[in-house]
Amino acid sequence: MHTESNTMKAVIKPTPHPQKDWEKGLILTEVPIPQITDPREVKIEILASAICGTDVGIYNSKQSLKDEMLSNTTPYVIIGHEFAGKIVDAGDIARKHLAGLLIVKSYEDKTLSDFIGKRNTDELAGDPDLIKFLNENFVVSAEMHITCGKCYQCRIGQKHVCQNTKIKGIHEDGAFTKYVKVPAENIVLFRNGELPVEIIAFMDAIGNAVHTAQSVNLMGQTVAILGCGVQGLMATAIAKMSGASKIFVTDASKPGTSATHEKIVEKRFSIAKKFGADFCFDVAIPEEREKFIKTVKAETNGTGVDIVFEMSGNYKAYQDAFEVIRMGGTISLLGLPEGDVNIDFSKNVIFKGITIHGIIGRKVFETWEIMRSILKSGLAEKILEAGFITHQLPLEKFEEGFNAIKNGDGLKVILKP
Structure with missing residues (x-):
């Protein structure tokens, strides 16, 4: 029995x-x-x-x-x-x-x-x-x-x-x-x-990226997305669907590990471009990081981007964020760095008039309903394809x-x- x-x-x-x-x-x-x-x-x-x-x-x-x-x-x-x-x-x-x-x-x-x-x-x-x-x-x-x-x-x-x-x-x-x-x-x-x-x-994870996107008005804005993992890729797709005008994506390879430059380009950057990224850079390579900053300046008439989404939690990404954000721009932080991060608040925040948002979780249930709408309007198919x-x-x-x-x-x- x-x-x-x-x-x-x-x-x-x-x-x-x-x-x-x-x-x-x-x-x-x-x-x-x-x-x-x-x-x-x-x-x-x-x-x-x-x-x-x-x-x-x-x-x-x-x-x-x-x-x-x-x-x-x-x-x-x-x-x-x-x-x-x-x-x-x-x-x-x-x-x-x-x-x-x-x-x-x-x-x-x-x-x-x-x-x-x-x-x-x-x-x-x-x-x-x-x-x-x-x-x-x-x-x-x-x-x-x-x-x-x-x-x-x-x-x-x-x-x-x-x-x-x-x-x-x-x-x-x-x-x-x-x-x-x-x-x-x-x-x-x-x-x-x-x-x-x-x-x-995995709508829980998509919701983190949607909540990050909710912190700003993306229509017609230039956006730098730092970190091209799950959250960065989702943020790229949502920024594009929300009307961002230009999207710059970065990630960092680690020589001698699985996250090689070739693997990042082949897997992450290729998906980022499918999701709407205009430019992708491996900022672990000094020449690529320099190219990232120069490209942002060239594409924004020397002004810098309107919005930065920091999705990596990497210390060096904070430096990049303040390097490319325009005066009066907005930085939204989702990535979780370990320990302390040194920031020159006078130079990088106060004199530049920057707005900084810390993002945690999802707005209950506002983010879930926005997710439902975005996913049904084509994002779900894009993710699968x-x-x-x-x-x-x-x-x-x-x-x-x-x-x-x-x-x-x-x-x-x-x-x-």
Whole structure:
């Protein structure tokens, strides 16, 4: 007689200890399948998840992430915060929230409208077929920054900078597994076929680039995008679709490593140009960096660019940002540098009249709805056609995916349980 297993495979990271080395790597193991214990929670079956730069940092036991995860009270955490899935269970309060989301969406969907009829939220929440209907008709993702809803920032509509944020996949169990639990209010619904599952699986990452783009008006502006990884490439595509007039992209090769000049040109710069970059430069090569600065000056009549998006977190990129930004321009910072960065504020910020934005996460849920619109208007097809998703692997082969990113062969890597 076959019995249903009460465990699932998951990729975990042991919680660090303040006085001990945090061993590099991740562990594939069996963990208990989560059950709904909070009436506000939704249980989701994962269809696909995606490896993020933060996951790579956890894999490599990066100090800043060790510091962040020291407060975790469990012996390990399931990592991963980018995913697409199907709802399989929900608590009583969660059912009411989901019913409300469906009612709001019913005006644009006859199948949904027919299912709801004239029922109100409570009546719909009590329908025993509600979860089945959701499972059959919708793919979901979620905002994995879990906010408190009570602090000053949450109460004035700035949940993305909540004082008490907990991040799934860092502080609480995440998505590199079969099932994940998320508060219902963090759920984002997508009608079947609205967007490809593989795209929904990393909308969290696309959202960082969209939020960066949201910080400025891109129409008709010249833009330098520093860092040509996942975030830089997404920012390039969004800047182009948002009406940027000229886009300059940089990245930095590392001789003797996987990130060689040839590999960057072949993989990253070729996709950047498909996404709308006008010029690409490998600024690790002195002649290329000089060419980058000269080209920006030549293409902007000596003025400099209107906007810089710093997506790399590299110290030298900050120097480049201040070198090419025009007086009165705007610099938006998403990349995470380690430690301190020396900046001459008088020379580079105050006397130049620069505006600087620090970007964290996604605006909830403004960024998600902008993403939905941009992706449906052609960006999703561009991402797929450009070969941006380089690997789709079973969860058990997660090491292969992390190695692909490490050796420069992987951009977006999808894992499927």
